[in-house]
Amino acid sequence: MKISRKLFVLVLVVAMGLMLSATLVNAQDGTVIRIASQSPLSGGQSVVGTAIRNGTELAIMQLAGPLTELGYTVEFVPYDDQATADVGVSNAQLIVNDPAILAVVGHYNSGVAIPSSEVYNDNDLVMVSPANTGVNITDRGYATVNRICGRDDAQGAAGAQFAATLDGVESVYVLHDTTTYGQGVADFFSAEAEAQGLTVLGFEGTEETANFEGIIQPIIALEPDLVYFGGIYDRGGILISQLRTAGYTGVFLGPDGMDSSEFANIAGEAAIGTYYTTTGAPVTVFPEAAQFVEDYTAEFEMDPQPYAAQSYDVTGIIITAITQLIEENGTLPTRAEVAAAVRATTEYQGITGNYTFDDNGDPEMASYYIISVDSSDPALWGSNTILSTQMIPSPLAAMAMMEEMMPEATPGS
């Protein structure tokens, strides 16, 4: 009895080992190209994370044609980073150890993307992000790290400038979720708010995920005209709902983390009349994206969430770069070559815009939108009103433009 039990466990362990090794065997005949995605597929932020995965998958299905014609198979491997840095990093280790993976689409959270991209960068693996707005993503100057969305320095400032234009808003209270992304964008917001002459009544970080009742007591007592939450919709939705029931009547503003129909689902009636800034507009803005919306809805039986279309474009950029390299060299490119080719992307015409990367991997021009939530119905999220749109160049592009405009106007330097 005892022995048979031990034997059983042994057999089980061996069987599991075999299964594991079977999955690790790569189709290493040199004609398989894999593109990975990393985004939160489970947990409170899975709605947007799943959209990033689906957008990538759809792009591979639709745009991999040129590579297939050249005799290559393009496979898609989605990873779930659970919006957690250590999960992201351990996935990154798995990803870099699969030699067939030539590029990564992701992440959603800047706090996950930064440590994970350290791993990619050590292995020359290119990452292109559809959604990471944290400034440190690209400010590290890595050759492998790119994004097609805007930056939080511009986004936070745009939010504060918008707040200053609102009638009756003189004081703001800033709350953030202590993540790289949330705290970063809240910092930029509050700096610009002060520059705009608004009083910042408080700047607080909290890791609370559900019960904000204690945290909002000082907000109620300070009576700010506007509350800014630097964070993601899964907490922002709960926060505004609890603020409203506690009697807060002022304005609520958030960054692109609020941009998901889940925000309306969680906050309910409290969502109506809130504002958010974003760098990825609803797909309805882009005339070229109509076909994408149709295909996406047909394929996945749900409406595309924010950043789904951007993920589609990111994948398009990657596939274009790889195709170009294979056409030039006739062989499968190395990861470093892919990274260089992606960075060299100029004037890629995607469904959400025209993308050219600067030397840091930022898009030279990014759009920033200010959007107001009109309905508590998640299905109507896509038709929220866009109040304003700004095009802001990346810091490097802005510097280049300055130099171009006034070449001899720098006598001091």
Next chain:
Amino acid sequence: MSSETLTPPQVPALDSPWRRLLDSFPVRYILYPVGQMVIFIAGAAGILTLLSVLLALLVPEPRPNIVLMDQIGKQLPGMIISGISIGFVYSMVALGYTLVYGVLKFINFAHSEIFMVGSVIGFEVMQRIEDVGFIQLWHPVALVVTIVGSAMIISGLLAVLIERVAYRPLRNAPRLVPLITAIGISFFLIDFVRAIEAITRNDFNLTYPTGDLSYLRTPIPMTFGETTVNVRITSIIIVLAAVIMLIILNYFVNGTKLGRGIRAVSQDRTTAGLMGINVNLMISITFFVGGALGGAAGALFGLNVGTVTPYVGFIPGLKAFTAAVLGGIGNVTGALLGGLTLGMVESFLNGVLVYFPALGQRYTDIFAFSVLILILIFRPSGLLGERVDEKV
């Protein structure tokens, strides 16, 4: 559980009318425990108010244009109310830790996930009712009782099942072994619920469908002097439900035969067995009661905060465990006192720390746990605990 409970010590019956009144049912099982709760709340609120006023006198203006005393004056009712409502949630969860510690002398770390399951069941039941329609036609009390009741029953049964599967086979193993299975069960429950919700709803943010129920969403404005506080109905429900359940628990433990059996098992399991008490049954009942309280706390918490996830149990579970230790683990009154104290301390720190530029609310937990360490240095067995030789 120690012999010290919510009930006054039984004195040999002196045949005076005063004594007979003290021993009568309503006094022993309703007035006395409720009085105790009121004293705890008033005491904690009083001490904390005093401390914050003292702070306001020491540092009148921590930040330009912020007069601390005025802010405290404005926030005081709100802080006390939010402290009470979260405090009762902690207390109810802490009772689960303490009851199990009482009978088995080990910490059931899966209890935070029983709380989480309770909150998810509460959501599922309410969502089903909403799906059928006519949720507005339900009587508010019937609705809350249905939601909380189903969460209680399912969480209670789950706790019994966990005990049967993960703890009973290890009852004679070293104390650390069931601790590890408890952590394992905890992970299992999180991922199990996550998988179920992923398959059935493809969503992890489970929002209680209170949209059509204006009575749950409309707060009651209460005026205290110059300030008006919007008290949420759900906070009141938490307090009412908790008080009712604690009264029932107190009667069950101290006034019934089963309760006496549980107390006997907690004092000496072997001897209790020899006296003809079904030890396994008593342990199962203890798990059921603890699990049911945790499940009820979960559903009430879910109703209050609006949205729950499979991860929601971790922080309240940790805080409730802290509360149980603070009050003296194994002691039922201690769990109540610990939970209320912790909830209040947290609420006051959240309200006051915000005005100190170098600190802020993120230091709330650090200060709250420093208080815990201080108390445990001077009273290692907790506020009301007795010295027990072996602890986990």
